[in-house]
Amino acid sequence: MSAEKKLIAPQATPAFCQGIQYFAESMPDFDRYGAAPCLSEKVHGVADANDEKAAYQTLLVADALRYLTLQVTGAKSSGHPGGFASSAEAYASMVMLGHTNIVTEVGHHAPGFYSAMFLDTSLEEMGITTVQQMRERFRETHGLLGHLSGAIPGLLSPAGPLGQGQHFAMAGALLHPGKLFPVTIGDGGLGEPYIMSAMVHFNTAYPKATNFLPILVWNGYSQEHHSMVSTWDNARMTAYWKAHGFKHVYLVDAKEFDDQNQDGAYVDSSLFSWQRRVAFAGAVLKASHAAAQNGLNGGLSVLILKQLKGTGVHATGAKSHNMYAYHTLESDDVKGGLQRRALSTAAWELVRENFRHAGGGPAVKTVVTEFELELASLDGLPLMTEYDVDGEAKVPTTAFGQVVAEVGKRDPRFIVTNADGNEASAMANINKALTIRHPTVDELYFQGPNGQVYEPLNEDACAGLAAAVALFGGRSLWCSYESFVINGLPIWQTVIQAMAELRRKTPSTVCLFTAGALEQGRNGWTHQRPEVEAYFAAMMRNGNVFPLFPTDANMIQVAYEWALQTYNKGIVITASKSPLPVRTTLAQSRKAVEEGAITLLDTDGKAKVVFAVTGDMVLLPVFEAAEALTKQGIGVRIVAVVNPRRLYRPTDVSWNTVSQPDGLFMSDGDFEAMFHGDALIAVTGGPSAMLEPVLLRTRAARRETFCWRRGETTASVGQLFDLNGMNAKAMEQRALALLG
Numbered sequence: 001m002s003a004e005k006k007l008i009a010p011q012a013t014p015a016f017c018q019g020i021q022y023f024a025e026s027m028p029d030f031d032r033y034g035a036a037p038c039l040s041e042k043v044h045g046v047a048d049a050n051d052e053k054a055a056y057q058t059l060l061v062a063d064a065l066r067y068l069t070l071q072v073t074g075a076k077s078s079g080h081p082g083g084f085a086s087s088a089e090a091y092a093s094m095v096m097l098g099h100t101n102i103v104t105e106v107g108h109h110a111p112g113f114y115s116a117m118f119l120d121t122s123l124e125e126m127g128i129t130t131v132q133q134m135r136e137r138f139r140e141t142h143g144l145l146g147h148l149s150g151a152i153p154g155l156l157s158p159a160g161p162l163g164q165g166q167h168f169a170m171a172g173a174l175l176h177p178g179k180l181f182p183v184t185i186g187d188g189g190l191g192e193p194y195i196m197s198a199m200v201h202f203n204t205a206y207p208k209a210t211n212f213l214p215i216l217v218w219n220g221y222s223q224e225h226h227s228m229v230s231t232w233d234n235a236r237m238t239a240y241w242k243a244h245g246f247k248h249v250y251l252v253d254a255k256e257f258d259d260q261n262q263d264g265a266y267v268d269s270s271l272f273s274w275q276r277r278v279a280f281a282g283a284v285l286k287a288s289h290a291a292a293q294n295g296l297n298g299g300l301s302v303l304i305l306k307q308l309k310g311t312g313v314h315a316t317g318a319k320s321h322n323m324y325a326y327h328t329l330e331s332d333d334v335k336g337g338l339q340r341r342a343l344s345t346a347a348w349e350l351v352r353e354n355f356r357h358a359g360g361g362p363a364v365k366t367v368v369t370e371f372e373l374e375l376a377s378l379d380g381l382p383l384m385t386e387y388d389v390d391g392e393a394k395v396p397t398t399a400f401g402q403v404v405a406e407v408g409k410r411d412p413r414f415i416v417t418n419a420d421g422n423e424a425s426a427m428a429n430i431n432k433a434l435t436i437r438h439p440t441v442d443e444l445y446f447q448g449p450n451g452q453v454y455e456p457l458n459e460d461a462c463a464g465l466a467a468a469v470a471l472f473g474g475r476s477l478w479c480s481y482e483s484f485v486i487n488g489l490p491i492w493q494t495v496i497q498a499m500a501e502l503r504r505k506t507p508s509t510v511c512l513f514t515a516g517a518l519e520q521g522r523n524g525w526t527h528q529r530p531e532v533e534a535y536f537a538a539m540m541r542n543g544n545v546f547p548l549f550p551t552d553a554n555m556i557q558v559a560y561e562w563a564l565q566t567y568n569k570g571i572v573i574t575a576s577k578s579p580l581p582v583r584t585t586l587a588q589s590r591k592a593v594e595e596g597a598i599t600l601l602d603t604d605g606k607a608k609v610v611f612a613v614t615g616d617m618v619l620l621p622v623f624e625a626a627e628a629l630t631k632q633g634i635g636v637r638i639v640a641v642v643n644p645r646r647l648y649r650p651t652d653v654s655w656n657t658v659s660q661p662d663g664l665f666m667s668d669g670d671f672e673a674m675f676h677g678d679a680l681i682a683v684t685g686g687p688s689a690m691l692e693p694v695l696l697r698t699r700a701a702r703r704e705t706f707c708w709r710r711g712e713t714t715a716s717v718g719q720l721f722d723l724n725g726m727n728a729k730a731m732e733q734r735a736l737a738l739l740g
Contacts, residue, residue: 005342013345016118016352019132020071021329022342028274029056030346037353038096044360045098049289054096055282057354060343061092062281064351066270066312067341068115068131072144073323074314074334075135079146082310082320084112086219087184089269089281090305091116093288094182094215100359101172101367103157104184105165105195106217107147108321113155114144120355122154122364150471150498154363154370156181157471158498161490162189167464169212170202171472175413176368180292181212182303187229188222193487194460196244201456202465203245203300205437210300213291216241219309220266221318230266237304246302248294250287254280254307270312270340313337372504373473376411378564383557386586393579394553396616397426397514400575403557404477405433407564408452411475417454417462418479419488425479425514426577463488467495470509475564482513482574482686483520483529493539496570500544500658508569510560514577518617518685518721521714528711528720533686536572540645540693543654543661545570547690548593549614551600551640552582558589559642568660574686576617583619583640596646596666597639597674601626605635609735610677612694614641618685621721624728629735639674647671647693671697679738681706681731702738706731 006025013023027034033056038046046054065088066081073079083106084091091112094102100120104113117123118134128134128144137143144152148159157168169183185195199214218237220230229237234251241249254269255262257280262268269280284305291301310320314327314337327334343351360366384402387394401422408414408430416422422430428446435451442448454465459480466478468491478488495509513532520527539545546569550556556575563571583600584592592598597612601623609629611622619640626636641647647666655663666674680700682691688707695703709724721727 007339007342014349016130017348018130019135022339024342024344027344027347034350037350039354039357044357046096049286055285056278058092058096058285059278059281060347061095061351062088063341064343065112065115069111070313070337072135072138073111074329076139077325077327078139078323079111080108080322081313083186084109085313086307086309086311087217089284090215093285095358097289098359099180099182099292100363101156101179102182103165103168104159105163106184106186107159110148113148117154119352120362122362125153125364149501151501156367156369158494160494162192163195164491166195166199167468171468173209173212175472175474180296182215184215184217187218187227190229194458198461200244201461205454210295210298213295214302216304218304218306221309223321224318241302245300247299248301250291251304252284252287266308268308268311268316312341369472378410381406387553387582389582389585391582393581395426395579396553396556396575397577399553400556400560401427401429403560404430408434414475415452415454415469416477417466419457419459419462420481459484459488464491467492467509470507471495471498473506475507478511480513481516482532483516483527485513486532499568502568502659505567505660508563508566508571510563511572513574515574515685518717519578521720524713525711530686530708534689537689541653543658544568546645547572549574549642551584551616552580554582554586555584555589558586558593562593580616592642596643597641599639601638603630603636605633607739608635608677610637610675610680611683612639612641613683614690615685618683621728622683625731628732644690644693704734
């Protein structure tokens, strides 16, 4: 019946509808089921999922979302309408039930989510009040970005790389018991990279936090081909989720409602007769209600919506995924899709009213990430021990763990994540104080069901939960070997960029990475991959990323203290797990972290060699080289580069474009006093990129870099230094050569 819809020219349309090209003269059965919206100031969600009126209005909501998705993507011949179109009934059901804290792992669903934020008026916060304005600002600077962003009012989280949304839903569930966090998951991205394993580990660790609801959009296609689960039947898909711990599996298959004899396992519900379309929408609404109630009451649940990708838009299958230049508002396929989905003006007004009241009001006024989460006070947080300078060598990470333990005692929602184990990084004190979260109680391993230490053997799961908790307003810490963290960085980077765009304060996401390259010699190159530091070095120019390189057990405590006082930043602390000399007091450490660097040694001589160094263990050969040079009458200054972001010039960094900006940079005069010499030698246990700020600003006529080359199986740290040409003798000889 929808294909025979009579269209009319827009006349006396509501103001928000400006920019909608096609309107239907009327909608079937509207007088009976659309006379008044289901939701209102007093009714924020449908109570009776069996109500025919609710089913009818759920379908109108779904079609409104489809129409707007196609309208805005067609306006720019760009974007991704097909995937969201096949999820429309599920999204509409969540709205009608009042569950609006919705996240997704599918960045390509962005235009659908934007359409929802438009309909509930959230986008008015950014000056978008009409469909025409939404069309104009889609995929434009300071507008509606191509993938979901934390900058968009009402949206809980970003989405770009696949396989991330479940972490946001789980973080929301932890921080906000009693609220449901639906998360849409595409069948094309189901295994990208660790969606199911992340949820299984989370459910094992937090069996009562079932108030997140995966919604699998099972439409048979990925971006450019059939999805890898497209050959599965319903029984296999159900068994798959049950095998991963989901007690309640609700699968609604559009095929069971098809009255048009469509071929294949995946069908287009928009082609059904109107009555069967309403019945299908009603079935999704009922399943959504049951799944939501079970999830909110302790039964881990999943909703699976099975219908053809592209349902109700300009094309179906993978061909509906992307818009190209030839897809315009005048091309037959887009034009035809819009005309088939056209709603009457009365239907648009009804949909707008339902959206405005769902969940208690527009998302920008109601969803949890639009508010700052109240945090436990850390006032007077003790730095457990001030170690004597030049006294007994101390393990930096162990000192760090003492402060972490105190944070956890103060803040019961604080979470520490670690894939390779805190004990292996000399931080067993964290486990002892805060307990590894595990259903099996075992005092030998400091584990129990109420712990604050989350230890899946999966960097994505560690980074994902830690970063998501921070984005959603809580405190967290991600710990690992720097050699392994690359597998968790995609979501960390996504969250950091989202934090840079947020309109609210949220605790910085903090990491502690053990510098395994110099401490894991016998394990070979697999444990010696410090090149990840180059990743962070590149991100420093973003404006809100701060790698920190404390020199010792005192400074690492100060580095963490500083990180805890910051907001909307990504802070990476890299340190050793071996006993090392204590070179700074707490007061000196605070100055070093704040200003960016500290002079550890300064001797006079006939010429001056400046060593600019990031790291702690790598200082050992530097001090040895300095001693040899001093004996030859050469003056040496060793400067520890502790916070390299501070050493850039303000014009090098996008610091003033981010939320909670930090515009502190070392002045030219202070830089000159600290780093000027006859020769400058930059030294790092990782890649040279981390010392770019120094090499960029130095005026030394002669300069050199000693940095990591590659890993190898060795019996000692010294052999690794030798292999990489970073031993004291090499530094001494190069300094003499530079001085000529």
